[in-house]
Amino acid sequence: MDQRELYSGHKKYHGFKFQTITTSDSLISSLFGPIVARHGDWFVFKESDLNVKVLPLFENLNKVAHLYIYEDPAYTCSDISMGAYRRPCHGDLTEAQHEFNTAMSRRRIEVEHSFALMQNKWFRLAMHIILRTLSSPIDAYFTVAVLLTNIYICIYGNQTSQKFECLPSSLETYFSN
DSSP: OOOHEEEEEETTOOOOEEEEEEEEEOOOOEEEEEEESSOOOOHHHHHTHHHHHHHHTTTTTTTSSSOEEOOTTTSOOOSSOOOOOOOOOTTOOOOHHHHHHHHHHHHHHHHHHHHHHHHSSSSSGGTTTTOOTTTTTTHHHHHHHHHHHHHHHHHHOOOOHHHHHOOOOOHHHHHHH
């Protein structure tokens, strides 16, 4: 594989991208990847076919309620996801839009806590200097780290599950699903 395929101009490194969804109980409930780093987040989202996988989950809800995945600002809204309001060209956000963005930003940061926990507990993931793209099983390391992080959260909980008052599953329930 050509090194240019693996280079992320945004992050300035060679590697892979993964897409995850973290639920309010702090568990990483969806993992997709790896995708070569040169692709943007929206490309990874489209490749994951998340729309196709998640839309059937909404079919049994009443038509008034609709659940969304709140996404990173790099994504574009889809049928299953939403992001922050963007300031219109030559305009300003309304007060309600600004308040919504502020409230959701405070909640979205909780997703980052799952990644921080994963890197703190499984330090090898943070050592991109020794991980060699195409020479190290990076996708296996990341997948196992997600599993181990979820196990850790099931046993000990963490600040995200406490903040949302949504305790994670027991290990028995987690492994039975």
